[in-house]
Amino acid sequence: MSYNSDSDLDVKVRKATERISENMHIVANEPSLAFYRLQEHVRKALNPMVDRRADVNKLHTDLQGRCYDMEYAVGALKSMDSADECFDNIRENLKNAIFLKQQLKYEESRRKKSDSNSVYKRLSAHITIDLPELPELSDVVRETANRVESMMSKATHSTNS
Structure with a gap:
């Protein structure tokens, strides 16, 4: 029996020493x-983190550019407040221009009425002669027409007075 107990003890001792050896190896x-697990984790996570950091830096740059644009736009809007005086001047000039245009139209309509009463104009409206285009002749004709018209208007004014 001592032989059996020695072999059992031997087996138990071997198992215990193997476990101790295994635990010592693990420890x-x-x-x-x-460190291997850390290295593996860093190797897997480093490239995506670097990519993310580059993306964040790009977004940061874009955001700064947009902030500058917004500041510029706000400055432009604030400067429009000081443009009130310019807009008032423009409005006044437009009013004056419209008024002057109306005066010119009125003067033209008065001239047309007096021109339509001209004997020479009424007479020339009935004459249809195709004359060749001669620059010297057209100047002479225009000057003569103006003289005849002024004489006719003086004659009508003197008879009306």
Whole structure:
């Protein structure tokens, strides 16, 4: 029986020493295993983190550009407040221009009425002669027409007075 008990004890001792050896191996290699796991994690996570950082930097640059644009727009809007005086001047000039245009139209309509009463104009409206285009002749004709018209208007004014 002592032989059996020695063999049982032998088996138990072997199992215990194997477990102790296994545990010692695990404990001895655990820091290197931890470093391996850390290295593996860093290798897998580093590239996406670098890409994300580049994206964040690009977004930051874009955001700064947009902030500058907004500041510029706000400045432009604030400067429009000081443009009130210019707009008032423009409005006044437009009013004056419209008034002057109306006066010119009125003067033209008065001239047309007096021109339509001209004997020469009424007479020339009935004459249809196709004359060749001669620059010297057209100046002479225009001058003669103006003289005849002025004489006719003087004659009508003197008879009306």
